[in-house]
Amino acid sequence: MANDNDSSSRDDLVKRVLPQMQLSHASNPLTAPLQATDSPEMELELSASERARRRFAVDGTAVVTGGTGAIARSAIRALLEHGASGIAIFDVPASLGTSSSSIDAFKKDFPNIKILTYEVDVRNENRVREAVDQVKLDFGSIDMLLCFAGVVGSAHAADMQADDWRRVMDVNVTGSWFCAQAVGRCMITQQTGGSILFTASISGHRVNFPQPQVGYNASKAAVLQLARSLAAEWASYGIRVNSISPGYMDTILNEGEGLAAARTIWAERNPLGRMGDVEELSGAIILLCSRRAGRYITGADIVVDGGQIVF
Numbered sequence: 001m002a003n004d005n006d007s008s009s010r011d012d013l014v015k016r017v018l019p020q021m022q023l024s025h026a027s028n029p030l031t032a033p034l035q036a037t038d039s040p041e042m043e044l045e046l047s048a049s050e051r052a053r054r055r056f057a058v059d060g061t062a063v064v065t066g067g068t069g070a071i072a073r074s075a076i077r078a079l080l081e082h083g084a085s086g087i088a089i090f091d092v093p094a095s096l097g098t099s100s101s102s103i104d105a106f107k108k109d110f111p112n113i114k115i116l117t118y119e120v121d122v123r124n125e126n127r128v129r130e131a132v133d134q135v136k137l138d139f140g141s142i143d144m145l146l147c148f149a150g151v152v153g154s155a156h157a158a159d160m161q162a163d164d165w166r167r168v169m170d171v172n173v174t175g176s177w178f179c180a181q182a183v184g185r186c187m188i189t190q191q192t193g194g195s196i197l198f199t200a201s202i203s204g205h206r207v208n209f210p211q212p213q214v215g216y217n218a219s220k221a222a223v224l225q226l227a228r229s230l231a232a233e234w235a236s237y238g239i240r241v242n243s244i245s246p247g248y249m250d251t252i253l254n255e256g257e258g259l260a261a262a263r264t265i266w267a268e269r270n271p272l273g274r275m276g277d278v279e280e281l282s283g284a285i286i287l288l289c290s291r292r293a294g295r296y297i298t299g300a301d302i303v304v305d306g307g308q309i310v311f
């Protein structure tokens with residue numbers, strides 16, 4: 001049997017797959033440039049503010065994992081403000097239980113938009129699939145997936161226990177993958193395209209300092225590569241896959257035991273001299289999720305860190 005690395009089988013693959021991809025791109029409205037009806041000339045009839053609004057609008061239903069967390073809550077509000085028609089919040093029962101007031105606030109501020117919660121531990125593949133099927137039934141389609149579910153762990157590499165390593169990898173990498181695969185399959189079947197956004201981190205680009213976080217750093221580097229791999233594989237289905245890499249945001253994740261001294265160091269080593277506010281991630285999130293503004297952006301990562309990684 002031919003081996004994948006064998007050059008003849010690689011050539012064969014290219015011959016079989018490439019023309020199909022080119023064909024599908026040529027006739028694919030999901031990946032083609034904007035259509036004539038969306039052209040700037042046609043839109044001159046609209047007011048400048050309406051054109052600006054449309055440029056950064058998002059549409060359809062978003063599944064948001066880790067949806068009650070600090071960054072996710074800010075992203076949900078931005079999605080609602082920019083036109084999302086439905087929000088499906090995935091999180092573990094304990095977090096859903098303590099966040100009911102935030103979810104009620106969304107419902108109060110956006111009374112005409114369906115916002116539902118689902119108890120989902122992203123590490124549980126069957127539960128993820130079941131919940132994605134349920135979202136499809138509840139909302140009719142899934143157009144965006146934003147993966148925020150994540151955990152952090154600090155330990156010296158020499159002392160780190162296998163369970164600590166697995167806990168971080170299982171949520172941050174495998175959990176993100178389970179959700180992306182389930183939603184990606186749904187988007188492929190719908191033939192509507194869509195946008196998938198992963199949350200990587202500056203930790204995926206360089207080693208965090210001063211806290212020792214070998215597992216967390218490795219998990220976020222894996223998330224970056226997960227995004228790029230899916231971007232390449234699913235582009236012809238009109239599914240764009242990107243990531244954001246936040247720097248040190250002022251959230252509960254960064255308030256853990258032993259991080260007080262680290263917070264001072266992070267701010268001192270930041271060109272803007274401070275940690276970030278979750279709201280400061282919204283622009284990048286909306287850009288990447290918007291079908292129009294983000295139309296030609298896939299396989300990209302946007303670092304939002306106040307310049308932390310250039311120092």
Ligand SMILES: NC(=O)c1ccc[n+]([C@@H]2O[C@H](COP(=O)([O-])OP(=O)(O)OC[C@H]3O[C@@H](n4cnc5c(N)ncnc54)[C@H](O)[C@@H]3O)[C@@H](O)[C@H]2O)c1
Nearest residue numbers: 066068069070071095121122149150201246248249251253
């Ligand atoms: N806060 C930062 O500075 C920062 C920086 C870079 C990247 N990030 C990443 O952003 C994401 C969100 O971080 P945050 O600061 O909002 O943290 P957060 O702790 O406020 O939110 C994380 C959410 O993930 C959920 N979660 C954890 N395990 C889960 C599981 N098994 N299944 C489903 N949900 C689960 C939690 O319940 C929580 O709602 C994480 O992936 C984190 O690694 C955060």
Ligand SMILES: OC[C@@H](O)C(O)[C@H](O)CO
Nearest residue numbers: 152201202203208247248
């Ligand atoms: O690198 C920044 C973050 O990913 C994270 O907030 C931090 O490392 C957690 O301590």
